[in-house]
Amino acid sequence: MNSNLHTYVAIVDDDESLCRSFGRLLRASGMQPIAYLSAEDFLADTKQPVFDCLVFDVQLGGLSGIELARQLVAQGTRTPIIFVTGLEDPETRERAEAAGCAAFYRKTDSGAAVVNCIRRLTGV
Amino acid sequence: MNGVTIVWALVAGVALTLAFIHFPVWLRRRSAWNSAILTSMALGTAILALSELSMMMARTPEGYGRALRIAHVPVWITMVSMIGFMHVALKPRYRWIGWTVIGLRTVTLALNFSTGASLNLGAVTELHTFRLLGEYVSVGKGTYNPWAILGNLSTILMGVAAIDAALGAWRAGNRGTALRVGGTILFFALASVTQSILVFGMGVEMPTTIGLFALAVLLAMTYELSCEVTRASWLSSELSESEERMTMAAEAANLGLWVRDLPRDRIWASPRLRELLGIGPEEVVNYARLTRAVHPDDQTAMLETLAMAGDGRAPSHFRHEFRSPMPGGRVRWLASQGRVEFDAAGRPVRTRGACTDITAMRLAEAETMRLRQELAHVGRVSVVGQLGSALAHEINQPLGAILRNAEAAELLLKCPDPDLEEVRAIVDDILSDDRRAGAVIDRMRALLRRHEITMVPLSVQDFVGDVAALVRNDAMTRHVKVEVALAPDIPAVMGDRIHLQQVLLNLLTNAMDAIDEAQRTVRHVAVTAVRDGSGFVQIAVTDSGTGIPVDRLESIFGSFVSTKPSGMGMGLSIARSLIEAHGGRLWAENDSGGGASLRFTLAIAMTGGTP
Numbered sequence: 001m002n003s004n005l006h007t008y009v010a011i012v013d014d015d016e017s018l019c020r021s022f023g024r025l026l027r028a029s030g031m032q033p034i035a036y037l038s039a040e041d042f043l044a045d046t047k048q049p050v051f052d053c054l055v056f057d058v059q060l061g062g063l064s065g066i067e068l069a070r071q072l073v074a075q076g077t078r079t080p081i082i083f084v085t086g087l088e089d090p091e092t093r094e095r096a097e098a099a100g101c102a103a104f105y106r107k108t109d110s111g112a113a114v115v116n117c118i119r120r121l122t123g124v
Numbered sequence: 125m126n127g128v129t130i131v132w133a134l135v136a137g138v139a140l141t142l143a144f145i146h147f148p149v150w151l152r153r154r155s156a157w158n159s160a161i162l163t164s165m166a167l168g169t170a171i172l173a174l175s176e177l178s179m180m181m182a183r184t185p186e187g188y189g190r191a192l193r194i195a196h197v198p199v200w201i202t203m204v205s206m207i208g209f210m211h212v213a214l215k216p217r218y219r220w221i222g223w224t225v226i227g228l229r230t231v232t233l234a235l236n237f238s239t240g241a242s243l244n245l246g247a248v249t250e251l252h253t254f255r256l257l258g259e260y261v262s263v264g265k266g267t268y269n270p271w272a273i274l275g276n277l278s279t280i281l282m283g284v285a286a287i288d289a290a291l292g293a294w295r296a297g298n299r300g301t302a303l304r305v306g307g308t309i310l311f312f313a314l315a316s317v318t319q320s321i322l323v324f325g326m327g328v329e330m331p332t333t334i335g336l337f338a339l340a341v342l343l344a345m346t347y348e349l350s351c352e353v354t355r356a357s358w359l360s361s362e363l364s365e366s367e368e369r370m371t372m373a374a375e376a377a378n379l380g381l382w383v384r385d386l387p388r389d390r391i392w393a394s395p396r397l398r399e400l401l402g403i404g405p406e407e408v409v410n411y412a413r414l415t416r417a418v419h420p421d422d423q424t425a426m427l428e429t430l431a432m433a434g435d436g437r438a439p440s441h442f443r444h445e446f447r448s449p450m451p452g453g454r455v456r457w458l459a460s461q462g463r464v465e466f467d468a469a470g471r472p473v474r475t476r477g478a479c480t481d482i483t484a485m486r487l488a489e490a491e492t493m494r495l496r497q498e499l500a501h502v503g504r505v506s507v508v509g510q511l512g513s514a515l516a517h518e519i520n521q522p523l524g525a526i527l528r529n530a531e532a533a534e535l536l537l538k539c540p541d542p543d544l545e546e547v548r549a550i551v552d553d554i555l556s557d558d559r560r561a562g563a564v565i566d567r568m569r570a571l572l573r574r575h576e577i578t579m580v581p582l583s584v585q586d587f588v589g590d591v592a593a594l595v596r597n598d599a600m601t602r603h604v605k606v607e608v609a610l611a612p613d614i615p616a617v618m619g620d621r622i623h624l625q626q627v628l629l630n631l632l633t634n635a636m637d638a639i640d641e642a643q644r645t646v647r648h649v650a651v652t653a654v655r656d657g658s659g660f661v662q663i664a665v666t667d668s669g670t671g672i673p674v675d676r677l678e679s680i681f682g683s684f685v686s687t688k689p690s691g692m693g694m695g696l697s698i699a700r701s702l703i704e705a706h707g708g709r710l711w712a713e714n715d716s717g718g719g720a721s722l723r724f725t726l727a728i729a730m731t732g733g734t735p
Contacts (some may be wrong), residue, residue, distance in 0.1 A: 015521045017557055024550060059517075063262035068126035086520035107524030111531040 127257025161570030173335035216289035228278035283313030581729035638669035
């Protein structure tokens with residue numbers, strides 16, 4: 001568990017309760033989550049650490065998670081991106097994968113699965 | 125040459141001819157008082173002329189006296205007729221003058237038979253004979269009867285009556301008649317009096333020619349009557365001309381006309397109406413025949429309408445729609461409009477009206493209804509689809525949060541020294557997310573329960589007012605002023621009250637959220653409604669926020685786009701589906717004032733059935 005203490009994970013989700021619960025799960029799993037309620041908040045945070053993994057919701061108030069991912073990839077980021085969405089249509093999944101995501105989960109999927117995925121992606 | 129005999133006989137002949145012409149006219153039409161008066165005037169004139177002729181032909185004073193005495197009877201008749209004609213044709217102001225003349229004349233007629241040989245001469249003592257128009261004629265001489273003055277007085281008074289009547293008619297604009305009738309009667313009065321004084325008072329040797337004077341009056345009266353006949357025939361040709369025009373207009377408008385004579389149960393129907401009802405051109409139309417021309421299902425209502433019109437219970441104007449069966453099992457829809465006419469006593473005497481074929485309108489209405497139902501069905505299907513996705517989305521959020529919280533708690537509790545504060549916070553969050561999920565399900569269920577869209581005419585004022593009242597509290601706590609400004613002539617729209625309320629509620633809530641997000645000092649939302657084109661009403665919700673980025677004006681209606689962090693609203697996509705199911709449009713614009721304006725249209729409800 002201790003080996004994960006320096007794994008920084010960004011959570012961008014417009015649902016406050018989801019941010020909080022997922023943050024708890026990551027902390028309980030020994031990671032360092034930082035939650036943002038919108039893509040704009042994430043981009044505006046100048047004091048953010050170097051993240052090891054990014055977990056985005058697709059549907060956000062302003063800029064969508066997919067647009068945010070596209071923007072970051074375009075800027076040359078290599079940080080793995082995971083999408084967790086409340087939507088269930090295959091079209092969203094295709095668009096997310098096209099934007100360059102490492103994994104795609106639904107909000108109803110087990111949190112442990114997402115945590116395992118982060119571990120696999122960050123190699124710790 | 126027997127000139128006198130010829131002239132007086134001619135006068136009598138002319139007068140009798142006129143009597144023969146006008147008497148039958150009066151017999152056929154008893155209200156034609158003119159003809160009755162003219163007949164008696166003509167008979168009086170004829171008898172007077174013959175009396176005068178026998179006076180002139182008398183060869184003894186006694187014979188002359190007898191003839192003179194008899195002559196006063198036709199004089200009475202002609203004078204009464206003249207007074208009567210004046211009263212009818214000139215309508216004098218002082219009728220009592222005429223009645224006085226008749227009274228005086230009747231008294232003198234009695235005196236004529238009771239005092240001496242006649243009214244003029246108390247006794248005929250001698251006979252003077254002289255030559256006139258190649259004949260020897262007699263004129264009597266004797267003692268002057270003082271009562272003759274009364275006779276002259278009555279004749280002069282008739283002249284006065286003629287002046288009064290003529291003046292009245294002249295002022296009323298009836299100048300020709302005033303001159304002709306008043307003038308000849310005045311002439312008759314003056315000439316008769318003068319001659320009577322000259323012959324009987326002063327003994328001038330001349331025959332009396334009062335019959336000739338009477339003929340002048342008779343001819344004037346005949347002329348008046350002929351004018352009236354001309355006028356009547358002109359009026360009747362005018363009437364038939366206007367009837368022709370009306371028939372043409374009715375035919376151009378495809379109207380069937382009818383007149384129902386109530387006491388006689390006879391109905392006159394124009395050719396077009398017979399065609400509409402399938403009644404032959406020669407068939408007699410009455411109550412029973414009309415009933416047969418009406419569809420069995422509509423007969424009761426038709427009979428009721430007919431009966432109500434017949435006994436005066438119907439309003440003076442009535443409208444009735446019914447079906448008429450056509451060969452081949454089809455029906456024709458007809459709308460009949462009419463009014464009841466009453467006699468002087470207030471009893472209904474006849475009804476008349478027009479009938480039009482409204483089959484095409486009825487078919488169009490049915491087609492519109494069918495299309496509208498089809499549209500509503502399409503709308504319903506799409507709404508249910510949308511609701512399904514929205515339900516999944518809304519419910520997945522709290523479910524996901526619950527799952528992660530539970531997983532986190534599980535991990536925490538595996539620790540030898542678990543953070544119980546954190547676990548308690550987790551349990552609280554789980555409870556709250558569970559309630560949230562339950563609330564979403566409740567709301568969705570409420571929406572789904574109304575799977576049927578019931579389109580009814582809705583007052584825009586009412587449903588906007590209802591929603592404005594719903595958000596009033598919310599708006600107050602958020603310091604947002606909600607203004608409702610509806611144009612005064614907004615007609616009712618077709619719609620489902622609950623669905624439209626939900627759409628409007630959603631737009632108002634969105635607008636208030638936009639104001640909150642914009643953090644503007646001006647905080648108000650305006651709801652306006654105006655007529656949009658011919659068949660729609662446009663309702664707009666405009667906020668004082670910062671508007672919507674131009675590239676997102678359309679995408680905010682995308683299936684799963686929520687502009688709100690909480691995402692708990694019904695969603696603009698569903699709002700749009702609902703409006704489209706109503707046959708309207710929902711779109712977003714940026715207001716010139718800087719805020720966003722969400723607008724939707726609804727079809728105006730058709731008002732039907734009113735006459």
